[in-house]
Amino acid sequence: MNTTHIDEQARETELAAIKQVVAAVQHAQQNELVEEFAGLFRADAIWTTGGGKRLFGRDEISAFTRQVLPGGMKGLAVTLDVTHVLFIRADVAAVKVRQVYVSTDGQPSESEGEGTPLFVMSKEDGHWRLVACQNTGVLDS
Template identity: 30%
Template sequence: MSPAPIIEDSSEHEADLAEIRQIIADTETAYNTNDADLLTAHFARNATVVNAMGVRMSGWDTLLETNRAALAGFLRDQYVRYELLDVLFVRPDVALAHKGARAADSSGELVDLDHAMVALYVLVKQDGRWWVIARQNTLVPDKTG
């Protein structure tokens, strides 16, 4: 039995990384300013999201509607700081990105010492830009409990 391969795309990705970093930055800005349109802007029409509670949602219109309700409701006075933890290009047009999330206050000061959530983004490059086709959020257990 041969060992499992390392799957990676060997091409350079500096411009791709910059675009993916911008997607994460836009997501943070959207969350912190309650901008549901910007929060949804980078998702493909047929994207699927699993939120931190395990609820699965599919389709751009559903994501926009959910984001509008959440940002006007229970997330309205919530703030975050996001960090792009890593990106793996499995093909030139497919990337897996992990984002760490920490709660912040309205001035941007961190509330959490460690990441409270990690999100996995599956991104596909189509028509010259990166689109989020899937996102999976996972809460990180509190280390003190």
């Protein structure tokens, strides 16, 4: 597909669909829904955690998530906001996300802080899927 000729209406439609996937990631993390989270990835996806652990394939991503997510959000809430989308092709996008953890009383989390994930997504069979993702923490400056 030619990326230089995505019309504005199609671009807005695709941006909305991408933002829905990011919202689904937030919902799955917030509610500790392992299968929902893993289902957002393509079967052969790559995920690098905030701690640098490399995971290859949905099965490995799911197994890791099953270990860390249940109970991992205790006392925390997370927000994920799309800050930039680069369409590499009409069906492939690099998506920068601002990830902020707060305590359930709304205070910034000192232990989790903020992250700046990069989600590479592809549109397959009419649905955007996570393909290659890197979760990176933001160091205090």
